Amino acid sequence: MKGVFLMELEEGEEDPLSNDISNLEISLHALTGLGHVISMMLLVMIVGVPLKALVDTSSTHTFIHTEVAACLGLSISSRDGLSMLVMNGDRVCSPGVCLAREVLIYEEPFSIDCVALDLGGFDLVLSVQWLCSLGPIVWDFDALSMAFWYQGRAHIWTGLGSKVLVAHAIADPRTILEKLLLSYVDIFKEPHRLPPSRRHDHCIHLIPGSPTVAVWPYRYPQLLKDEIERQCDDM
Incomplete structure (x- = not known):
């Protein structure tokens, strides 16, 4: 209103x-x-x-x-x-x-x-x-932040009442990627071991005693290969 x-x-x-x-x-x-x-x-x-x-x-x-x-x-x-x-x-x-x-x-x-x-x-x-x-603006009202490109630089502002009051102005787009990687360093760091056990661990369940599937790396799916071979046998 x-x-x-x-x-x-x-x-x-x-x-x-x-x-x-x-x-x-x-x-x-x-x-x-x-x-x-x-x-x-x-x-x-x-x-x-x-x-x-x-x-x-x-x-x-x-x-x-x-x-x-x-x-x-x-x-x-x-x-x-x-x-x-x-x-x-x-x-x-x-x-x-x-x-x-x-x-x-x-x-x-x-x-x-x-x-x-x-x-x-x-x-x-x-x-x-x-x-x-300011041009196009990306808003996040949960975080009370706004991001936009102005005067050749990327700006990220947070408003009053936000948990973190910050303002960034980044001139080089490559710097944005570097800041992103540093912000989530725990996610992007190089792994040196298997991931830790989670509440829901996913695995591939194999049928006991089933033989190993070995097929040539054809460029078309196995079903298509079978159909081609069937048609060749019919001819």
């Missing part, structure tokens, strides 16, 4: 974010801070200050908490008459837009336009507009 916000501008005023301002949307979860128990949140930095950002696929543009923008001393481009219409009929006003703010996410800088808004529970809401700039 999401709330749709329609931005209204004065006649003749240009919008810096999009030519179609009627498509500006934000989810109720991002606006109120309530809803989903499992959320992908990242630790971001703006002007050297760590902030909590929600990655929201239901919001079209990036939003920043008005109080956070004021505390950071960010310049907000005022937009007279700028208001947002919620689907339930409420109207929420926005003081303006923070243009081209540098947002540092795990040492990776991004230049993002942020709409100032009173958010509940989040400092920043990273939207679909930002996600589209």
Whole structure:
């Protein structure tokens, strides 16, 4: 469930974010801070200050908490008459837009336009507009991780609340294979003995006293060989 916000501008005023301002949307979860128990949140930095950002696929543009923008001393481009219409009929006003703010996410800088808004529970809401700039993304919400290829490097990020908070940026694809082998060294190490006994050991059961099967390594199956020989005998 999401709330749709329609931005209204004065006649003749240009919008810096999009030519179609009627498509500006934000989810109720991002606006109120309530809803989903499992959320992908990242630790971001703006002007050297760590902030909590929600990655929201239901919001079209990036939003920043008005109080956070004021505390950071960010310049907000005022937009007279700028208001947002919620689907339930409420109207929420926005003081303006923070243009081209540098947002540092795990040492990776991004230049993002942020709409100032009173958010509940989040400092920043990273939207679909930002996600589209990353290209294809592989998500694992159980591990709260996301993996993607950006600026010629493979990135693996885990969000706040994950058991292990990590961020990797790997430039050489061969390094990815090396890291994978090191992560599962117990699986890929060279065996020097028979595998240990397991709960379910598989074996080939032989019939006692049965003769050993010895056939030539023909390129076709044994049944096909028998059929060919039968047809040759008939001729």
